[in-house]
Amino acid sequence: MYLIKSNILFKLLYPGRTWKFPLESDEKKVLYLSFDDGPHPVATPFALKTLKDFKAKASFFCLGKNVRDHPDIYRQILLDGHSVGNHSFNHLNGWKSSVPDYIQDIEKARDFIDSPLFRPPYGRMSKKQQSALLKAMPGTHIIMWDLLSGDFDTGISPQRCWSNVKKYSAPGSIIVFHDSTKAYERMQYALPATLEHFSARGYVFKAIPMQPAI
Structure with missing residues (x-):
């Protein structure tokens, strides 16, 4: 089970994490697309081409093992002007990992x-x-999300995935897609639909900045 939309309870339970961005007065229509689990030899190039077609920027939260295996795709993400983030090396579940093992990964x-x-x-x-992460890696910014597209869920259709994004997106939303084998069928449909729909309504798509203060 998972919630498409993050709620206030999450934010109260886990302070110090970014779930959504406040809007500047001159930026009323901004969305922050993000991708987890890549780089992937098929899904990531598709995402990059689609983003380029719409002149959109995004953020890619990469697995260390996949960057190791696909360094050229990782470099292309950066060359295209997107931001990147650490998504661990082996995709460990923190609730099932010791603190030392989690930080080491x-x-x-x-x-x-x-x-x-x-x-x-x-x-x-x-x-x-x-707490251990912020001590080991000072200056780390923990980025969560405002909504999950659900593209990782093999039990929903591509159309349902797109419907999730369309229904719950709002100015400043951090939206999660996945550039992975498991999610590709749904992401391949929902990402272009998202870009086309919201671009037509005056939205711009920005990358989460990789700088000391967000």
Whole structure:
């Protein structure tokens, strides 16, 4: 089970994490697309081409093991002007991992991913793990999401995935897609639909900045 839309309870339980961006007065229609689990030899190039077609920027939260295996695709993400984030090396579930093992896995990914941004796999990271991460890697910004597209869910259709994004997106939303084998069928449909629909309504798509202060 998972919730498409993040709620206030999550934010109260886990302070110090970014779920959505406040809007500047001159930026009333901004969305932040993000992709987890890549780079992937098929899904990531598709996402990059689709984003380029709409002159959109996004953020890619990469697995260290996939950056190791697909360095050229990782470089292309950066060359295209997107931001990147650490999504751990082996996609560990924080609720099932010890604090030392969890931090070690993130630090291993840092050898391949140069970014202060981090998103916990499955969104699961305990408060102790969060404190240990910020101590081990000062300046880390923990990026969560405002809504999940559900593209990882093989039990829903591509159309339902797109419907999730259309229904719950709002100015400043951080939206999660996945550039992975499991999600590709739904992402391949929902990403172009998202870009076309919201671009036509005056939205712009920005990358989460990789800088000391967000």
